[in-house]
Amino acid sequence: MISKLLEMIIIAGIISMGILAILIWVKDKTRRVTSLRIFIQVASVPLIFLGLIVGPFGLPQFPPVGNAPRDIVIGTEILGRPFPDGLSVPVLACWYPSGRTITCPIWQMQAYLYPFWEPGIGFGWGIIYTTPGWERLIITFSLVILMAVLFGRAFCGWICPFGLYMDLLSHIRRAFGKAYRKMPEKVNVGLRQLRYVIIAVFMILSVILGSQAIFGIQLIQDTQKGGFIYSYVSAPYCQVCPMRPLCVLCEVAVGAMNSTFVFSHTKGMFYEAGYYITSINLTVLGMATLGALAYRRFWCRLCPLGGLAGLFSRFQPFKRVTLLKLNKEKEKCTKCGICKRVCPPQIKEVYELEGGDVTTSACILCLRCVEMCPYEGCLEVTFAGRSIFESRNWLEK
Amino acid sequence: MDFKRSIKEKKYVVEISQREVEELRNSIRAAYDKVIADYVERMKRGWAGRPKVMDYFYEMADFSRREKELIEAKSEGKKIIGYTCVFAPVELILAADAIPVRVSCGLYEPAKIGNRIVPVEVCPVIRSTVGAKIIGLSPFLEQSDALITALTCDGMTKLSEIMSDYKPVWTICPPRLKDTEQSLSFWRSELLTLKANIEKLTGTKITGKSLRRAIERVHRANRVFRKLQNLRKEKPVIMGRDAMLVTQIAMWDDLERWTEKAELLCIELEERLKENNLACPPDTPRVMLTGSPIIWPDNWKLPNLIEEAKPQGIIVADELCSGDRFLYDPVGVDEWTFEDMFTALAERYLMPSTCPCFTSEAGNEDRVNWLINRVKEWRVEGVIYYIYRGCMLYAMEYMRIKHALDHLNVPTYYLDTDYTREDVGQIKTRVEAFLEMLKARIEI
């Protein structure tokens, strides 16, 4: 226990020194927050995948599956019963590696409907659920709502590994001296609405697939235990998600996942690349990569997970209690349009809204606009009404 | 063949004998040399304990030193590009290694000569610039190899036509609505055409690298420019007209040297602020100017009147395209690719502009916001809305601004004038009555 604590202190020390170094080294005031953000994104990757927050190195990894250290701490020690999946933090990070801290809530939302509606041992997953699916769903939703109310979509901008991937792609594009493309406003707004359609479609699909357990009627064949769908297509959105292949490849690369296990499970044309990397996944990833090369933060514009975090922070009644907000002071704004131009997901509300709370459900709170706004105190980020960072005259070095 | 000749044909120019030109030029030049010397003398007298570095600006207030430098630069093969309006992107000129100078004329006598081409109802800036060109008076206008004119108001639009009789004129047309998607792309393409023109004249290609260097150069000037303004926020550490002169000089001085000197001035002023060494008593009524551009030297009558009046006032801020607006907004570049730099540049010259040539549903709210912000942050106690006879756009926007400022309980005074020196007496009574009122308000 002490050695674990020591390790955590060392890691925290390294990270805080990194933050300090960035603040000192980055002389260009218009790049400080961005540099800090990239650093935090990079630092979060091991934290998310290796579960460093709760369970440090050297503990049982996948496979064999079993209770991860997190399950022991949060599940056994705090809740008093096994808690097999990570915290539902709205970032695209798969649940595969044991020792994971964070699990993608989209997966949880689907998986608790099908195939884990009933308590028991998940076949082939080696996970023991002691509670029914609806109870776990409530926990998931409560956690997502809590996170969203606390930090809004800041997870998307500051932690999400797929966001980091897109930011790195932007860096590569920039290194070639190529400019990003601007998405037509209609498409951009259309994608924003599409997010909720995606969530609805896959949730409904999960309910249909899990009809046997939930309603006692099997609507679709092969959904019973051991069936093809049960084994391969259990969480339908995950078959599409561009993050899954990336996640799995990263895990394999760091040795947290067994490569033979990943690549040997092939079946049919969709699963040629392997059990966890479907052809659909790879196609979507390819498209997302191309999209991110052309547009900044392409996937964030249609990410259902971001939509979920946005839903619980930017729509009533949650909007009233959200803590992290972007505020604009109308009279200090000269409408120079910088905020609109530098915004990675290309949001125009920051520019267009008169003043006050200008956060929208598309805003990933990356603070690029606040950082680039040249007018002192015009844009500011507030947490619980208290200003934590505001725009300044960045001409002053 | 025929088409070509019709272009060369003079469209507006009136025939005037060489002898008359020379006579007029010499007499007017002598007259305005006297005016400049007199105004500088008055400014010096008005601020006896001024910092030493101000002497540089007083020296530059006389155009002849810069004129000599321009002639020298020209002989070295550098190109000089004049512009009439703050819409001209100086970064592009600098990136092509040319020298930008603002050529709008602030002299009274040429305005009378300008009447030979344009009617008296036209605003004096246009008439004076036209008149100065007829007799070859303005040193900067004469030296410039080409002119950039922005089609903002009607006067500027026709001025570009008249000027094209004399030298190459590149017009850029700002859209009158800022917030539509087309307007920015249109404006951007206008600047791309301008870029091509500048490249053709100078023979220097504007690359991402040179543009970045130019933007960073102007950023340094922006920084000092803002610093000087921010210094006027708290206590009157510098006389308003001196600060305005420093601002004016940025329009024709070498930007790097100006930055250096202005920085020295700022450092000195910061010291003085700490020592509480003020240019005038701290309870002097704080006035803001807004409206038509005030151009050195002849328009200095108003700043002079305000700061020499009994009771005295001090100009702490202004909203003039020849004043605080000139270098206030920086180009905000997100990614240093050429495309993004250029978009940022285009946006910088279009979006934050508070020129009344723009309109929006909210009634040019950018200008209203600027004024409200100035009033609050610079603790402005009264606003003088300054109009040239013939300046339609500014004159028409008065009620809009007045209503906005009435909400803040800041009195506005509408002052209608011209380049003439004859109406000083009338303006004086008005300005003094206004300042007296401000003083009385403060005492209450």
Add this chain to the structure above:
Amino acid sequence: MPFAGIDMGIQNVKVVILDDDGKILARSISPSGFEPAKAAEQTFREALSNAGIRRDDIKHVTATGAGLDMALEADSTISMVAADAKAGVYLLPSARTVIDVGAEESRIVVCDERGNVLDFTLNERCAAGSGAFLEAMARALEVRIEEMGELSLKAKGTASISATCVIFGETDVVSLIHRQEPKHEIARAIYDALAERIISMVHRVGLKPSVILVGGVAKDIGFTAALRRKLEAEIFVPNYPEYAGALGAALHALAKAGGNIQ
């Protein structure tokens, strides 16, 4: 101890002498002529003799008006705008808008109950909004200016002229004469034009009741009638409206030198 105010107007110099309770002791007026300083001195002496006091009795003298620098006797100066506000509230305690129509200049002053100026406007650099306009028009109409007011009251209001400028106004009058419009109708049109001009100034500042009309032109019944017709507010015209500036200056002198006026 009496106090004096001198109004160095463009056409006339006016002097008012007050005692320390703010009661008017004497008034005096004479044309400015080419030597306003001399005229001022003479008018001042005249007022002194009207009041029956000596120069040394006067505690404080305040000058106002366009040529205030030429009032050599003055101990202090005050702008016409402030003088108007003070006089307006003195003459009519509920006055909040003071309209002063003078020979060459017109002023609209909005003030508070203590005679402090809140807002004001002056006519633009053109004489069309002042008494000079009436004089020029009377000349064009070939009537004496004193008679024109009486004349205009007979009219029904069938004619109209523009008041953008004295010169244009004159051509309008001439064309009306050619159309054989009766003289009284033209006279009314002239007053209406001036009143309209003044009213547009009033609206630019914002009208606040009550309204008091002062200045030399306020004596003209034609003009007051026209203004009353056009302005949707009651207008109070004091006796001796032309002395308002001098009165304001005298009130300033009184306040400055510590009198006890309520």
